[in-house]
Amino acid sequence: MTSDSLSSGVQAIVLVADDDVAVRRSECEILEIFGYHVLAAADGDEALRQLGEHTVDAVVLDIKMPQRDGLSVVRDMDPTPPPPGVVLVTAYDVSADDRRTLGGRVRRVLQKPVSPASLVEAVADAVTAGRNGE
Amino acid sequence: MPEGKGQGDARLTRRRRRPSVWSGVVLVVIAGLSVASSLLLSQGVHRQSEALLRNNAGQINLLLQTSLSTLQSQLRATAGLTAVSGDSPTVFATQAAGLRTQPVVTVALVDSSGPTARVVLVAGTALQQGALPAMLAPVVHEAASGLAGAVVDLGGHKQLALAAAPTSNPHVSALELSPVDPTKPIPNRSGPYSHVYVNVYAGPTADPATLFLTTYGPRPLPGTVATATLHLGDVRWLIAVSQISSLVGGSAEAAPWIVLAVGLVVAFMAAGLVEILSRRQEYAQELVAMRTAELVETQRLAVRRERLAAIGEMASVVSHELRNPLSAVVNDLFLLRHKLGAALGEEGDRHLSNAENQVFRASRLSEDLLAYARDREPELAPVDFEAVVGAVLEATPPPDGVSVEVEGAARFQADQGLLTQVMTNLVTNAYQAMPSGGTVRLSATSDDGATVITVEDEGDGIDPAVTERLFDPFVTTKHEGTGLGLAIVRRLVTAHGGEVEVENRPDRGARFTIRLPNARS
Numbered sequence: 100m101t102s103d104s105l106s107s108g109v110q111a112i113v114l115v116a117d118d119d120v121a122v123r124r125s126e127c128e129i130l131e132i133f134g135y136h137v138l139a140a141a142d143g144d145e146a147l148r149q150l151g152e153h154t155v156d157a158v159v160l161d162i163k164m165p166q167r168d169g170l171s172v173v174r175d176m177d178p179t180p181p182p183p184g185v186v187l188v189t190a191y192d193v194s195a196d197d198r199r200t201l202g203g204r205v206r207r208v209l210q211k212p213v214s215p216a217s218l219v220e221a222v223a224d225a226v227t228a229g230r231n232g233e
Numbered sequence: 234m235p236e237g238k239g240q241g242d243a244r245l246t247r248r249r250r251r252p253s254v255w256s257g258v259v260l261v262v263i264a265g266l267s268v269a270s271s272l273l274l275s276q277g278v279h280r281q282s283e284a285l286l287r288n289n290a291g292q293i294n295l296l297l298q299t300s301l302s303t304l305q306s307q308l309r310a311t312a313g314l315t316a317v318s319g320d321s322p323t324v325f326a327t328q329a330a331g332l333r334t335q336p337v338v339t340v341a342l343v344d345s346s347g348p349t350a351r352v353v354l355v356a357g358t359a360l361q362q363g364a365l366p367a368m369l370a371p372v373v374h375e376a377a378s379g380l381a382g383a384v385v386d387l388g389g390h391k392q393l394a395l396a397a398a399p400t401s402n403p404h405v406s407a408l409e410l411s412p413v414d415p416t417k418p419i420p421n422r423s424g425p426y427s428h429v430y431v432n433v434y435a436g437p438t439a440d441p442a443t444l445f446l447t448t449y450g451p452r453p454l455p456g457t458v459a460t461a462t463l464h465l466g467d468v469r470w471l472i473a474v475s476q477i478s479s480l481v482g483g484s485a486e487a488a489p490w491i492v493l494a495v496g497l498v499v500a501f502m503a504a505g506l507v508e509i510l511s512r513r514q515e516y517a518q519e520l521v522a523m524r525t526a527e528l529v530e531t532q533r534l535a536v537r538r539e540r541l542a543a544i545g546e547m548a549s550v551v552s553h554e555l556r557n558p559l560s561a562v563v564n565d566l567f568l569l570r571h572k573l574g575a576a577l578g579e580e581g582d583r584h585l586s587n588a589e590n591q592v593f594r595a596s597r598l599s600e601d602l603l604a605y606a607r608d609r610e611p612e613l614a615p616v617d618f619e620a621v622v623g624a625v626l627e628a629t630p631p632p633d634g635v636s637v638e639v640e641g642a643a644r645f646q647a648d649q650g651l652l653t654q655v656m657t658n659l660v661t662n663a664y665q666a667m668p669s670g671g672t673v674r675l676s677a678t679s680d681d682g683a684t685v686i687t688v689e690d691e692g693d694g695i696d697p698a699v700t701e702r703l704f705d706p707f708v709t710t711k712h713e714g715t716g717l718g719l720a721i722v723r724r725l726v727t728a729h730g731g732e733v734e735v736e737n738r739p740d741r742g743a744r745f746t747i748r749l750p751n752a753r754s
Contacts, residue, residue, distance in 0.1 A: 126564060129564055129567060210556075211559065212559040213563070215563070215564060
């Protein structure tokens with residue numbers, strides 16, 4: 100199961116942004132088990148900062164966060180380097196308008212609670228997309 | 234609610250009503266008073282009529298008495314003068330001519346000084362000179378003290394015999410005989426007594442044998458009869474009178490009937506008025522009762538709507554607040570299983586599986602809550618019913634023993650995602666209604682007006698007691714389940730502008746029917 104992140108030879112970097120510490124911690128641990136290098140952010144601002152400091156392949160973003168929400172993070176990501184593939188994880192609905200606005204950057208929208216298998220599968224897809232600049 | 238008003242009025246006017254008690258009372262009281270007044274008036278008119286009749290009899294009596302008195306004087310004078318003149322036929326003839334008003338009248342001079350009375354002189358054909366007929370003897374004998382009279386049968390003809398004797402010569406009497414026929418009435422068509430029938434009897438009683446004058450006939454007089462007795466010397470005559478036409482006047486006779494008729498008309502009109510007022514009052518009361526019932530129903534529905542809205546709001550909050558802890562628990566259970574691996578052991582694996590199942594249940598409840606609470610506008614696009622059903626059956630295949638039949642290849646406008654959820658919930662519901670197997674039938678028909686989708690099962694059907702609340706959240710007839718499936722169905726169908734209802738099929742099982750408006754693609 101760790102082959103997804105290692106197939107390219109370089110360990111993929113995934114940013115997990117969620118204000119709920121229990122969720123964030125457990126998602127990080129799961130992704131680490133599957134061979135990803137995982138960065139964590141507790142809110143939108145921190146997520147943007149991390150994205151500025153590191154080259155990230157995929158982002159797992161909670162939508163509802165203090166300071167800056169996940170949708171805002173997606174909109175404000177620096178577009179010059181190929182942006183990472185985005186997996187939105189939310190306890191709320193994402194409107195059709197938001198989906199259209201965010202366009203191709205968002206690979207998946209997952210409803211909480213997300214099964215670990217779904218999470219890993221969505222992240223693998225996002226990493227591939229992020230690396231290929233899709 | 235304008236439509237409620239229309240229905241209400243129709244319901245009220247259609248009802249058959251019993252007449253009110255008060256209208257009956259008014260009718261009886263006024264009609265009774267009218268009848269009583271009419272009777273009193275009628276008695277008064279009758280008494281008045283009797284008094285007038287008696288008055289007529291008295292007047293006729295007076296008239297006859299005067300005539301008889303005059304006749305008596307003339308008879309006495311005839312007898313006296315003739316005797317004084319030595320029974321001179323010339324004097325007698327002169328005197329008798331005044332008494333013989335008609336040729337049939339006979340006047341005779343009778344001498345009763347001997348053992349038998351004897352006719353001395355006679356003018357007329359009823360008697361001859363010589364012996365006086367025996368039946369006239371008592372009349373002549375009685376005349377000695379004044380005036381006497383009787384009806385006698387003389388030669389086969391009835392005659393009224395009147396005799397008078399002059400005071401100077403008690404043995405001489407003047408006798409007048411007038412033929413009478415009481416079987417033939419002599420109508421009095423004009424004059425002051427033309428409105429009464431008159432019978433005159435030559436005796437003190439109404440003996441038909443003594444009847445000598447009638448304007449009616451030999452039978453007893455009709456109606457009320459008033460009588461008067463004539464006294465003149467030895468003469469006792471009975472005068473009987475009854476009315477031909479009203480003596481008190483037509484309007485007085487009609488008065489009781491007019492009072493009765495007017496009274497009855499007033500009674501019916503008053504009763505009708507009371508009935509109308511009573512019905513109006515009853516109508517108003519029923520209208521108030523109906524409007525009150527409608528208000529109560531409206532209020533009940535409003536309370537129910539508010540309750541459902543509150544449930545929806547709470548469902549949304551609870552669902553969102555559950556999702557983060559559930560995510561963490563799901564993840565940690567995964568990590569626990571991964572990290573312990575073989576060390577978990579059989580018992581540990583069982584406990585962990587149990588925990589995973591329960592978390593799965595909680596997740597499903599959370600999803601249902603969110604689906605119920607979600608306020609989402611349907612995104613309408615043409616959908617193919619068979620394709621939707623195909624996807625539903627692929628995701629939720631029928632359990633063993635259950636088969637699915639699909640009819641209809643309708644295409645219509647709907648939100649495919651929401652319709653899929655609706656059909657998934659109904660199909661799952663149908664599976665669960667048939668634990669021992671059966672057939673689920675799905676159908677859809679679509680025309681210009683609406684799309685009708687039905688889902689039928691062969692289960693035990695719906696308890697009528699819960700039918701109304703079946704689509705409310707947390708109402709379930711099953712042991713497991715969140716009680717939100719049908720509530721979600723109704724919410725999504727309503728969001729489409731449609732409606733959903735359930736009924737028990739005639740043979741067995743339940744039928745859910747969805748109607749979506751103007752949905753043809």
